[in-house]
Amino acid sequence: MAKTFEKGNVAIAKAAVAAGCKYYFGYPITPQSDIPEYLSGVLPSVGGQFVQAESEVASINMLLGAGATGKRAMTSSSSPGISLKQEGISYMAGSEVPGVIVNVQRSGPGLGGIAPSQGDYFQATRGGGHGDYRIFVLAPSSVQEMYDLTVLAFDLADQYRMPAMVLADAMLGMMKEPLDEWVPEPKAFDKGDWALGGASGRPGRRVKSLFLGDGELAEHNWRLAEKYREIREKAVRVDVQVPDGCELAVVAFGSAARIAKSAVDRANDEGRRVGLIRPITLWPFPTAEIREVAERGVPLLAVELNTGQMVEDVRLSSEGRSPVTFAGWPPGYLPSPDDVYGEIARRLAGGEKVA
Amino acid sequence: MKAVFTRPESLTDKPFHFCPGCHHGVIHRLVAEAIDHYGVREKTIGAASVGCSVFLYDYFDIDVVESPHGRAPAVATGIKRANPDRFVLLYQGDGDLAAIGTAEIIHAANRGENLTVVFVNNTVYGMTGGQMAPTTLLGQPTTTSPYGREFGQDGYPIKMTEMLAQLEGVGYAARVAVDTPARLAKARKAVFQAFETQVEEKGMGFVEILATCPTNWGLPPLEAVKRVETEMIPYFPLGVYKERKGKDFL
Numbered sequence: 001m002a003k004t005f006e007k008g009n010v011a012i013a014k015a016a017v018a019a020g021c022k023y024y025f026g027y028p029i030t031p032q033s034d035i036p037e038y039l040s041g042v043l044p045s046v047g048g049q050f051v052q053a054e055s056e057v058a059s060i061n062m063l064l065g066a067g068a069t070g071k072r073a074m075t076s077s078s079s080p081g082i083s084l085k086q087e088g089i090s091y092m093a094g095s096e097v098p099g100v101i102v103n104v105q106r107s108g109p110g111l112g113g114i115a116p117s118q119g120d121y122f123q124a125t126r127g128g129g130h131g132d133y134r135i136f137v138l139a140p141s142s143v144q145e146m147y148d149l150t151v152l153a154f155d156l157a158d159q160y161r162m163p164a165m166v167l168a169d170a171m172l173g174m175m176k177e178p179l180d181e182w183v184p185e186p187k188a189f190d191k192g193d194w195a196l197g198g199a200s201g202r203p204g205r206r207v208k209s210l211f212l213g214d215g216e217l218a219e220h221n222w223r224l225a226e227k228y229r230e231i232r233e234k235a236v237r238v239d240v241q242v243p244d245g246c247e248l249a250v251v252a253f254g255s256a257a258r259i260a261k262s263a264v265d266r267a268n269d270e271g272r273r274v275g276l277i278r279p280i281t282l283w284p285f286p287t288a289e290i291r292e293v294a295e296r297g298v299p300l301l302a303v304e305l306n307t308g309q310m311v312e313d314v315r316l317s318s319e320g321r322s323p324v325t326f327a328g329w330p331p332g333y334l335p336s337p338d339d340v341y342g343e344i345a346r347r348l349a350g351g352e353k354v355a
Numbered sequence: 356m357k358a359v360f361t362r363p364e365s366l367t368d369k370p371f372h373f374c375p376g377c378h379h380g381v382i383h384r385l386v387a388e389a390i391d392h393y394g395v396r397e398k399t400i401g402a403a404s405v406g407c408s409v410f411l412y413d414y415f416d417i418d419v420v421e422s423p424h425g426r427a428p429a430v431a432t433g434i435k436r437a438n439p440d441r442f443v444l445l446y447q448g449d450g451d452l453a454a455i456g457t458a459e460i461i462h463a464a465n466r467g468e469n470l471t472v473v474f475v476n477n478t479v480y481g482m483t484g485g486q487m488a489p490t491t492l493l494g495q496p497t498t499t500s501p502y503g504r505e506f507g508q509d510g511y512p513i514k515m516t517e518m519l520a521q522l523e524g525v526g527y528a529a530r531v532a533v534d535t536p537a538r539l540a541k542a543r544k545a546v547f548q549a550f551e552t553q554v555e556e557k558g559m560g561f562v563e564i565l566a567t568c569p570t571n572w573g574l575p576p577l578e579a580v581k582r583v584e585t586e587m588i589p590y591f592p593l594g595v596y597k598e599r600k601g602k603d604f605l
Contacts, residue, residue, distance in 0.1 A: 023437045049436040054462035058429040061422065061459070065402065065433025068420040073437065091423050196418040196434075198398035198441055204367075206412050208403075208421035 006179040008146045008172040009034035012102055013042070015150035016074050018183055021100070022048030023073035025062035027055055027081060030114045031170040032104035035076045056081040060088030060101070067092065067099040068207040070195030072154055076102035078170075079120050080111065083128065089163055090129025093224075094209030096194075098157035100150065101135075102166045104173040107331030116170035116255060117331040121309035124167050125283045132221050134228045136164035136235070137282040139253040143177035149280070151184050158189040160231060167282060169305070171255040171334065231284050238286035242275030242293050248347055249275035249293050250340075251314050252303040253282060260303045262337035267344050274344055282310070290317035300324045301347055303340055305331070363387035365396045367416050376576025378566035379407060379475065381533050383414055385543050386446065386473055389550045390417065395442040400434050402427040404456075406448040407481040417444070425456020428463035431470050442471075442553060449476045449490040450483075453515050460519070467524030467558040467604065471549045474515060474561065477568040478587065485571030489513040492590055497571070512590060516563045520596035523604060526557030528597040532565040534583040538593070545595070557599045565591055 006014070013035045016024070024043055026036040040050040053059035059075045066073035077085060082103045092099055103124065107117035124137045136156050138149040146168060153164035196207055211217040242249045252260040257278040267274040277293060277300075279286050294300060299322050302311035311326040318324050327343040329335045362368065366387040371380045390396050399417040403409050405424035412419035422430040427445045435443045452460050452474050463470060479497055480486040487500040490512050494503040504512070520528040527549055531542035545562045552560030565587045569579035 023433070025433060051432065051436060051466075053429065053432075054458050057426065058432075058459055058462065061426040061429035062433035062436070064422070064426075065420065065430035065435075066437035067433070068430075069400065069434055069438050069441075071437040073433070087423050088426070091421075095421060196400050196420055197438065198396075198400060199416060199418050200397040204412070204415065204417045204419060206419050206421070208412065208419070210409060210421055 003178045003180050005176055006143060007034060007174065007176050008143045008168060009104060009174070010038050011143045011146040011179050012076070012150045012166065012168070013038040014181055015147040016100070016154070017042055017046060018181065019072065019151045019154040020186060021072040021074050021154060022046060023066045023071055024048070025051045025053050025059040025066070025073065025075050026077065027053050027059055029078045029081045031106055031173050032076050032078045032102065034173070035102065056084035057087065060085035063099045063101070064088050064092050064097055067097040068095070068196050070191035070197070072158070074100040074102065076104065078104050078106045079108050079117070082120060082123065086129035089135060090127070090131050090133065091209055092163045093127070093129070093133035093135060094131060095207050096161040097163075097207060098161050099163050100153045100157055100166065101163055102150070102168065105167065105169040113331055114170060115331045116305060116334060118169060118254060118256060118305040118309070119331065120167065121282065121304070121306065124165055125285070125313070133224060134283055135162060137167050138164065139167050139280060139282050140172060141254050141257045141278065143172070143175065143179050146172060147179060147181065155187055156235065160227060161194070162227075167254065169255050235281060236284045236286050236289070237280035238289050239278040239280060240289050240293070242277060242298060243273070246273045246275040246298050248301055248344060249277055249298045250301050250303055250344065251277045251279070251290065251310070253279045253310065256303050256305050259335055259337055260340050263340035263344055266337065266341050267348070272348055279310070285313045285317070287313070287317040290314060291319060291321065294318035294321035297322055299347065301343065302326045303343070304328045305334070363391045365390040365416050367414055369413050371414065372410060373407065374570040376567055376569035376579050378477070378533050378564070381539070382473065382475055382564055382566065383411065385533070385546045386444070387415065388543065389546050390415070392547060393442075393550050393554055395554075398440070399442045399444055400438070401444045401446070402431040402434065404445070404447040404451040406451050408446050408448055408475065411446055425451050425454070426459055427451070428456065428459040428468070428470065428472070432463050432466070432468050435468055435470060445470060445472045447472065447474055448481065449474070449478065449488045450480045453489040453513050460515070461522070464519050464522045464559045464561065465524045469553045469556050469558065471553045471560045472562070473546065473549070474563040475566050476563055476591065477566040478512070479568050479571045481568050481571055492586055514591065516561065516596050519561055525559045525561055525597055526552040526599040527560040527562075529561070529595040530563040530565065530591055530593050532583050532588060532593060534565070534567070534580045548598070552599070557602055558604070
């Protein structure tokens with residue numbers, strides 16, 4: 001298909017339809033309302049259903065219901081609404097129900113504001129709900145990636161029977177860029193042995209997270225842990241551009257990575273050697289890839305649109321093999337490439353001690 | 356020899372875990388009879404709720420998804436919208452439906468979701484140990500209203516069936532009891548009607564069943580059954596509050 005010029009939020013909505021998602025459940029909240037607005041117009045024409053729910057709590061539970069029957073479904077929201085969804089996300093993880101959740105981050109805590117932010121990194125990657133679980137967290141940094149990673153999220157959710165989150169922000173959601181609306185090959189995921197559809201010719205089946213029998217829940221948790229271990233091994237996505245001889249490597253995701261890229265390019269144009277590591281999966285986090293750079297002795301600078309969250313994972317990945325510092329901008333001010341360049345230059349000049 | 360009484364096909368042979376005198380067992384049977392009568396066992400998906408009723412997945416031989424506390428109407432909405440040809444069954448207690456899940460039941464009803472809701476009201480939180488429910492009667496002592504429910508402190512017992520009957524999306528709303536053989540027969544009819552409402556796509560079929568909880572009421576089973584008539588029915592009047600004859604939505 002020819003390239004279109006599209007808004008990030010709409011790219012997500014179009015990707016969902018292209019990926020075969022026919023069911024959407026959501027609640028209006030800025031800055032993601034383009035997604036329900038678009039899907040409310042399109043889903044009925046592809047034989048799907050759009051439901052504007054009474055709350056975020058209800059919409060995530062509708063996703064749980066549709067997902068339990070093996071159908072591709074999605075919900076989307078923005079930070080405060082994602083907080084409300086945590087109950088359902090925990091249940092989906094516990095009962096191994098696939099589904100896609102989009103968070104076009106605004107700013108918090110509390111009602112916060114509607115400016116772009118990366119303040120939900122902890123909530124997304126640590127699991128804001130109760131219990132010992134993980135979900136996929138994919139971090140697009142362009143309108144094209146809003147599309148591509150939404151398609152991927154559906155596949156990963158189905159493949160591993162768990163929720164997958166696309167973690168964008170207000171900047172990525174509201175901006176327009178050229179978009180290649182490619183049509184994914186339909187992938188067949190066998191859901192015949194677990195999805196609910198009525199006990200026709202077989203005993204009744206359960207999709208549940210309650211395990212009260214002696215040792216059952218521990219066994220269930222270990223089984224989930226084994227699935228998460230396999231995912232950490234196989235599903236990490238990261239863009240590592242750290243050539244030999246780098247004096248510094250910036251680690252940034254999403255919209256912060258776009259801004260950092262301009263700053264890194266400028267430094268390199270000026271004859272310095274600065275690399276960029278862009279995690280695309282925030283969970284699973286590219287621990288091994290970052291450690292490899294740290295083992296080469298390259299100092300790491302985490303750049304985020306918050307006061308320091310992903311930097312903790314960068315430190316854990318580096319395991320002390322190279323110094324890790326942080327530069328962050330909480331909501332209210334979106335840093336320019338010059339701002340990030342200033343932080344890079346300060347470190348190259350030896351002006352920043354190890355945090 | 357002719358069998359005159361058998362276990363409904365949709366009930367498993369697992370013995371109920373319910374306390375002596377609890378009405379859940381009787382109500383499970385009524386629901387299973389309805390599943391068999393309408394021949395929907397093989398196309399039913401149940402949305403279990405949280406409370407004593409969560410274990411219905413051990414007793415009904417149907418597909419079941421477990422919902423978070425109060426969210427069964429939302430989960431069921433997701434199931435039904437994605438699978439309009441399936442039969443979707445909800446079975447919720449009063450803590451689940453009338454407290455934490457109030458928003459979900461009201462809006463599922465208001466959207467006219469084609470769902471069948473069996474609402475078991477025993478005026479108390481059973482599984483958590485007898486705490487005050489929104490349906491607890493005035494003066495009724497519970498573990499969180501030790502001096503008896505008092506309206507100035509706790510508000511009035513909530514009448515869900517009357518509220519829901521006001522909504523256009525509800526096709527059938529009735530309150531019944533199972534404390535006498537005559538009322539049991541009426542309850543059976545109401546449960547069947549709540550099934551038929553979904554089968555005929557007339558919106559939500561809702562049936563509230565007044566039930567005993569001898570353990571948490573601190574009463575022997577026989578006295579608990581008597582309390583249904585002496586205390587519950589006077590406050591929660593039985594009857595059919597709404598019955599849509601055709602698909603005559605406004």
